[in-house]
Amino acid sequence: MLIDIDPDSESPLYQQLHDQVVEAIADGTLQPGEALASVRQLAVQFGINSATVGKGYELLRHEGLVRTSRRSGSVIARGPADEQTPGFEPGWTARLRTLLAEAVAHGMADGAIRATTDSLLTEFAARRAERTSS
């Protein structure tokens, strides 16, 4: 799987790495147990500082999406089919609240917000189904 980092983006590089891994887990591109390149390998491939990549991995580990062991390196720790991560919802709801408020503040209609949310969720599910069938 490819990670594309936009060097000119306002979003920090480690955040872009984190976000793409999360999306790939949601749409089934990355499966539980799948091995990831090491921090060093990825930094050398990108040609960016190891600390930046390390920060992205650390964030994913902290969220329980990636686990690292000395023997097998970093692997994807869970997938959409696994039981919901305990204690995950409050923090996520707070962030979602800000995102929704942003849409409302910019004049987006409630219906349009719901439609966008639905279409994104449908897209993730469709990609997952595509993976399992092929």
Next chain:
Amino acid sequence: MTPFVLVFAPVFTALFGLLFSSVVALRPPTLPLSVRVPQSHSADPVVLTAIRRFRWGLVVAWAVTAALTAVLAFTDVAPLAAVVPVLLYTALAILDLVLSRRLIIRAKREGNWFEGVPVRVSAQLTTPAYRHPPIIWPALAAIVLASATAVDVALYPSLPDPIAVHFDAAGDPDRFAAKSVWSVFGILMIGAAVVVLLSVISVFAARYAARTQSDDTAQQASLRTQVQRTLLTSMLSELAFVIALGISAIDLAQRLLPGARWTVAACAIGLVVLVMVVVIGNVARARVHLRPANVRDPEHSRPDAVDDDHHWKGGLLYVNRDDPALVVPRRFGLGWTFNLGRPGGIVITIALLLVIAGLVTSVILLAHGR
């Protein structure tokens, strides 16, 4: 003047030029002559003209060096005719590359090719599995060298003392050394060292971490990594075998046919030609396998890579202080190059240059009887 001297440089430079010209097609279409261009300009008329000019430049350089060979061969410094033209050709080929790629660089700058083009830095999060290099060629190399050693051991008591260790351009022995383990088995030891060195490098080549081209799709990026790994590992291990074969042949020619004049030179030319055949054969195979990776599908558009030309001096040397990588894939040609923006890269490059200079000096000193 000898046929060996007359033939060596033109044949070697022709094969070298063929190789230099064919590696152009090994690189992605967005890296013509080691210049980064966006996908929208990979078939720009300027790019096509520059590549054509580069190829014609190689032909002209060959003609110049062939003429020089012919001139040198008739002077009293005939042995130089085998070496000087090869060095001159290498220098001319690099100059040709630098001058030809300038055309593209200028057009890119003047036309603002990268303006408004979305660029990304990409990497493979899940890398293709590591595969061991083939064991068959180093094993065959060991068998060949062991057989030559066995023949030498059997012949050792009957070998003359002192023994001829160097031959002039006419094929006559011009230097002798006291019969010893070194003077008899030295050449096979060098062969064994080269085989070991190439096999070790091929193990590293199998772990080759490619830089991902942002304009490659995920499948194309994996294919590129695989083909480059296979190209390097199979080429290095086949070279180990060919070199073992050539060195054993040179050794046996000296031992079994001491009177024959051309055997050693013929084996040496054969070895050089075989080395080039292995290299060109592997490159040709890689070109075929890489073809799907160099096709751009407008339906699945990918972002372009960041314009990093300023880190590539002359398109050949890599200098980037902010890059943690010590070794990066070459942008033109095969294998890797060291990052000269890092202290480690500079130290290793200087050490390598010293080793090469030391080897060349010792070979010259040996050839002239110290």
